[in-house]
Amino acid sequence: MAGPGADVRIFGTVISTYTRICQIACEEAGLPHDVIATPAHSPENRHPFGRVPVVEIDGLELIESVAITRYIDTAHNGGALQPADPAARAITDQWIAIANNYLFPLFENGLVMPWIMHRVGGIEPDVEAINRALPAISRALGFCEGELQARGGWTRHGFTLADVFLYPVLRSLELTPQGAAGIAQCDRLGEWLAACRERPSIVATRWEIET
Numbered sequence: 001m002a003g004p005g006a007d008v009r010i011f012g013t014v015i016s017t018y019t020r021i022c023q024i025a026c027e028e029a030g031l032p033h034d035v036i037a038t039p040a041h042s043p044e045n046r047h048p049f050g051r052v053p054v055v056e057i058d059g060l061e062l063i064e065s066v067a068i069t070r071y072i073d074t075a076h077n078g079g080a081l082q083p084a085d086p087a088a089r090a091i092t093d094q095w096i097a098i099a100n101n102y103l104f105p106l107f108e109n110g111l112v113m114p115w116i117m118h119r120v121g122g123i124e125p126d127v128e129a130i131n132r133a134l135p136a137i138s139r140a141l142g143f144c145e146g147e148l149q150a151r152g153g154w155t156r157h158g159f160t161l162a163d164v165f166l167y168p169v170l171r172s173l174e175l176t177p178q179g180a181a182g183i184a185q186c187d188r189l190g191e192w193l194a195a196c197r198e199r200p201s202i203v204a205t206r207w208e209i210e211t
């Protein structure tokens with residue numbers, strides 16, 4: 001959802017996990033939003049640590065997707081993506097932290113960036129570096145699959161901020177050939193990704209490279 005007079009301005013890059021996470025939160029809340037293309041390390045990027053996104057909303061300028069998505073959900077979506085039960089909220093927060101601290105760096109550095117640089121920039125990937133990353137990626141996927149098998153979902157509370165963070169992280173991995181092969185061996189993970197792909201907020205924020 002976008003257009004002139006949008007309520008939210010997201011300064012980020014076109015293929016960016018965290019830009020998409022903020023977009024999904026806006027879509028879930030029904031908040032009109034614009035993405036203003038802003039390369040991470042460009043002079044026009046106002047992020048103090050050179051990352052994206054920076055988000056303008058309700059007179060605030062925010063960085064850090066956890067703070068941004070919690071604000072959007074709390075202020076504009078009645079907290080629908082954050083379970084009220086303290087234990088369920090802790091599990092939601094745990095998955096957000098796992099996505100941010102372990103899965104994203106592992107997938108992004110190991111497979112996703114080399115693949116994007118190859119597809120978009122024509123740069124040959126470092127095959128040895130990719131092969132070194134594969135065992136840890138495979139273990140991480142096995143952990144996620146085991147948790148989904150045990151719980152039937154990340155939190156047992158439907159679609160939450162855990163899904164908002166995990167989807168772009170796992171979807172970007174699935175777009176790489178090796179990531180797709182790994183996920184193909186994880187039935188529950190594949191089913192969860194397929195179910196998310198039907199959700200309007202996910203459809204509305206598809207990356208162009210998802211052909």
Ligand SMILES: N[C@@H](CCC(=O)N[C@@H](CS)C(=O)NCC(=O)O)C(=O)O
Nearest residue numbers: 016017018040051052053064065066
């Ligand atoms: N903790 C930040 C992470 C943001 C982040 O790492 N964004 C990536 C793009 S998805 C980025 O800016 N990468 C550029 C870089 O690491 O130099 C958040 O939650 O917003």
